Amino acid sequence: MQKIRYLLATDLDGTFVGDEAGLRELLDYYDSLPDRIGLAYVTGRHRASAMELISEERLPVPDILVTDVGTSVFAGPELVEDFEWKRHMTENWDPSAIRRIAGKIPGLRLQDLPDTRRVSFFSDGAAPAERLKEALSAEGVPHTFVFSSGRDVDILPDGGGKGEALRYVIGKFTEEDAGILVAGDSGNDLDMLMLGYPSVIVSNARPELLEAEGHDALFRATRPCAGGILEAWMHFHGDAASIKG
Numbered sequence: 001m002q003k004i005r006y007l008l009a010t011d012l013d014g015t016f017v018g019d020e021a022g023l024r025e026l027l028d029y030y031d032s033l034p035d036r037i038g039l040a041y042v043t044g045r046h047r048a049s050a051m052e053l054i055s056e057e058r059l060p061v062p063d064i065l066v067t068d069v070g071t072s073v074f075a076g077p078e079l080v081e082d083f084e085w086k087r088h089m090t091e092n093w094d095p096s097a098i099r100r101i102a103g104k105i106p107g108l109r110l111q112d113l114p115d116t117r118r119v120s121f122f123s124d125g126a127a128p129a130e131r132l133k134e135a136l137s138a139e140g141v142p143h144t145f146v147f148s149s150g151r152d153v154d155i156l157p158d159g160g161g162k163g164e165a166l167r168y169v170i171g172k173f174t175e176e177d178a179g180i181l182v183a184g185d186s187g188n189d190l191d192m193l194m195l196g197y198p199s200v201i202v203s204n205a206r207p208e209l210l211e212a213e214g215h216d217a218l219f220r221a222t223r224p225c226a227g228g229i230l231e232a233w234m235h236f237h238g239d240a241a242s243i244k245g
Contacts, residue, residue, distance in 0.1 A: 001173060095117075185225075
């Protein structure tokens with residue numbers, strides 16, 4: 001796969017998807033640029049669900065697809081799984097221990113997922129999620145803990161998450177001085193938004209993002225979803241020819 005010069009790395013639901021007019025405006029703008037903008041979708045959905053959404057919403061097929069909250073990476077024209085990242089995500093990973101510990105905590109409902117590289121729950125508020133976090137740490141289970149949207153709990157392999165997956169993707173698939181924009185709307189996007197690259201929190205973001213502390217390259221859009229991405233792209237880059245890494 002050829003190294004990517006310009007990359008939009010974006011969450012799907014509520015960020016890239018959610019405002020049809022804004023999305024078409026963004027895509028039309030990218031089509032007008034002299035240089036192609038590469039796409040990485042970084043989503044909590046599993047692969048089949050992400051591909052279904054891409055088809056339903058008539059989205060461009062991405063250069064890179066990061067699924068299951070950063071635990072799986074697919075790249076290239078055929079979106080072939082990156083086995084180096086898969087190997088990293090399966091080291092020291094014990095999903096059965098997580099399910100066992102969570103089974104003792106009221107207020108957690110296990111999600112039925114096709115991939116075992118994450119264990120996810122619906123939580124009745126923050127209290128059961130916090131109890132799970134404390135119990136996993138007390139038993140020394142290697143993991144990454146993500147709580148978002150006031151109910152979603154994702155337990156990932158140690159070193160997992162959207163941020164670490166995106167860091168890996170950028171290091172492997174982009175040019176050294178690539179122009180990058182990262183976009184998100186909820187708590188499971190926080191770590192990738194805080195990598196230090198030009199980033200945007202869209203205006204319809206969840207409170208956990210709207211209240212988060214920023215950094216010098218973090219833009220808070222006044223428009224929702226893809227319209228906010230376009231707003232941020234213009235803020236940081238103006239056009240592809242002027243992008244700086």
